[in-house]
Amino acid sequence: MEMDHTYGNIDLNLSATTGKKRFPSSPAQDVSEHTGHSVRERNPPHSENTLKFVLVALGLLLLCALVALCVLGVLYFNKGVSYESLSDQFTSTVESLSVQLHNATAAAEELKSQLDQVKENYENALSHVASLDETEKQYEVLKVKYHTAHEVFSACKECQKCGQCGDGWKRFGVKCYYFSTDTLNWTNSRDHCVEKGGHLVIITSEAEQIFVNSSGETHWIGLNDLETEGKWMWVNKQPLTETGVILWLKRPDKPDEPDNWKYEDPSGENCASLGNESGHTHSWFDSSCRKLKKFICEK
Incomplete structure (x- = not known):
């Protein structure tokens, strides 16, 4: 009975394969047939992937090379243009x-x-x-x-x-001179000469100087620097520098006249006289206008 069952299965299998060409089977097929499961034929997967990777890498390298060539071309063109521009500017x-x-x-x-x-x-x-x-x-x-x-x-x-010159007047050349006997300060002497029709003497030559100091006494003359210190003016408003005769006393060891000495008068010495109390009538001295002196008028 068991043998009948076995042969029956063999006949069933043979009938299922009737009409099909049979080829020698591979061990895998034998195994599938034996196990009842199909086994697919496989190719090595790493060979195809490697080829694709190489192709992609080569494409990227070609693309990079093309971009680099473009960049170099642009830089070279710009460099040439810049050089030419700089050359033209220079x-x-x-x-x-x-x-x-x-x-x-x-x-x-x-x-x-x-x-x-x-x-x-x-x-x-x-x-x-x-x-x-x-x-x-x-x-x-x-x-x-x-x-x-x-x-x-x-x-x-x-x-x-x-x-004639008149009573009390003396002639010298073409001028008349009055020698006072009383003493006045310089301002009053000037006014007194005006009242007599003249003015305090103005000395314009050495000959006139010799004549007026012949008495050997100190007298007021018509010279002063009352308006501006150091600027000596005659009573007719003529500057001393314009008359051409300047006869101030010169001292070898002391200051020359005028020295504007303020020991006796703090306001200084602003009026001129022939000589001083000690004589020296051949020269001029600056003196305090408050002093009382004789005076000489001329007309």
Whole structure:
């Protein structure tokens, strides 16, 4: 019975395969047939993946190389353009500087020419100023001489009218002089001379100086610096420097006159006199205007 069951199965299997071509089976097929499960044929998976990876890497490398070539081309083009631009700018700058240098040189030469002309004009002006100074000095001398001649002429006309100087007056040349016997301060002496028709004496020559100091006594004369210290003026408003005669006392070992001594009068010495209390009537002294002295008038 058991044998019948076995042969029956064999017949069933043979009938299932009837009409199919049979080939020698591989061990795997035998196993599948034996086990009843199908086994798929496999290819090695790592061979296909490696090929794909290599192709992708080669593509990326080609792409990178193309990008690098493009970048190098752009950089080279920019470098060429930049170099040409810088070259043009340098050439333009050099040309501009050359033009400016030429203009500056021309301007410097023009300025030097103008400076030489200014120097020449300045030197001419200096010589002209020196000539003017000399002319001014000659004018001052002539003015003094004119004033002297005018005074002489006026005195002559007055003498022709009056014939004589008058009582108490002395003649010297064309002028008349009054020597006081009383003493007054300088201001009162000036006013007294005006009342007598004259003024305090104005000394314009050494001969006149010798005449007025013949008495050997100190007298007030018509010279003062009451308005401006150090600027001595005659009573007719003529500066001392214009008369041409200056006879201040000179001392070898002490200050010369006028010395504006303030020991006796804090306001100083602002009026002039012939000599001082010690004599020396051949020279002039500055003295306190408050002092009482004799005085000399002239007309």
